[in-house]
Amino acid sequence: MMTKPISPVVLTWQILARSTWLTFTLFWGVSGILTVLLLAVDSPGIRSSYWEQVFEALNIYAFVVGVRVTYGHLTILMNHGVTRKQMALATLLFALVFTLANGIMMGIGFALEHAAYSSNAWQEAFAQPHLFKTAVDFPAIVAEGLILSASTFLGGHFIATTFYRFGKIIGMFSIGLYLLISFSLEVRSYSNAIVTFTSDLTRKSDFTAAEFFLWNGGGIALLALLIQYMLQTTEIKAKTR
Amino acid sequence: MSVTVEWKGLAKSYGAHSALTHVNGTIAGNKIIGLLGRNGSGKTTLLALIKGLLRPTSGQLLINGQAPFENRALAREICFVRDSRMTYGSFKVREALKLASASWPNWDHGYALHLAERFSLPLEKKVQSLSLGMESSLNAIIGLASRAPLTLMDETYNGMDAPSRYLFYEELLEDYMRSPRMLVLSTHLIEEVGRLFEEVVLVDQGTIVLHETTEQLLMMTYVVIGTAPDVERFTDSLQVLHTQVLGNMKSAVVFGELSKEQERLADLYHLDIQPVPLQDIIVHLTSRKEVPSS
Structure with missing residues (x-):
């Protein structure tokens, strides 16, 4: 029984998706259940959006998924005839779909939460500055969810790949570099820094939407380029028992 | 496809440690070759270089005239199975075989399932929970059923019990007769597997010190x-x-x-x-x- 091999890029994409779908389902399931529970037990009145907090959790989750890409998949894929270049390309395609799915889930969550608030005549508010002004601005929510999770996914991927490629010492430097990049890019961190340093508690965001895309896009492109270089030149280490 | 592997002044270092030096020679044709040597002699490094997992520090390694590192054309022509645990994550044995079937152009899935049955390999068990011997059986199956023109097996039968090892030798020989290709076997169990080798490459202290036909070496x-x-x-x-x-x-x-x-x-x-x-x-x-x- 002969079988036909599939494209290495498609194969890599499938492997990455396979190893992520369970955590993806768990993450969004748990986030949804927690939000519903908090809404159910909380007393009515003026409040911040609970779903907004998922942005923070999403950053951590996307970061962890990014970390797992290199250590969890590089060896097995190389052993199955995938080249580093093909894996790097497939990872970028996976990141696009993964982060878009995250953005869409953020948008759906805000829409559902907004419906719950509206039906109870509650007044919702956001604690952090965002690209969107209301919870029903679906495209802007998706864009923010996509870009923020892309930068943290690539951040995790970048740090893990640096550790894999160059070892612990340079790996530690990559954490510092990533924090620097993310600190200067992430609109809320940036704004929080401004607030902290100037004690100007009225300032919410110093980025326009265009600046937000430009800066984050630049950061993402920089991380993606560094990852591509490291992946394509790395040697594969044996993973022994 | 007949394979020729050439080493020209090949060297590989890990920082200050030199794993291979002045490796020269050629192996060619469809045959079973024993790659022998003591622990730490450089056998696994040599195989990893052939697979393109590592990059030579100096010198050249050519497979049919091409360097294997990041070589798209060669990536699916060289199957490397080793004694170390490949990171299968939560893969079951059945999924690992499916992954292999999606990877190797000459993969024979029917033969892989036949071997799994002969080795009593539980298809629904996770690879990570297999015993060392069972995992070695899985690696042996992947190496055999891949039918890759160049198949490298690094201590593949580590941990296998004696009946499984003899089953592997039997299948290896039968499958080689059906689908001749270059099979390079690195092993310490020379007494058992030595009779299969047509040629022997001996690696000692990071270099190839001997390359002979087995018959000639015995003579x-x-x-x-x-x-x-x-x-x-x-x-x-x-x-x-x-x-x-x-x-x-x-x-x-x-x-x-x-x-x-x-x-x-x-x-x-x-x-x-x-x-x-x-x-x-x-x-x-x-x-x-x-x-x-x-």
């Missing part, structure tokens, strides 16, 4: 047994790999072809000449400080 190594003075007279100008004295008797393992003149001398001194098993030859060759060049 050019023999043991001389007799009284100590007679054995010493006989071996006076020969390359002796190993000697053993028991009372008045002495045995000497000699490396080099036995000429007609030496046969006549052995008769004259009443010396007994016996063949040396492949494993003993390798042990003697690698336990000497200086290994004779072939």
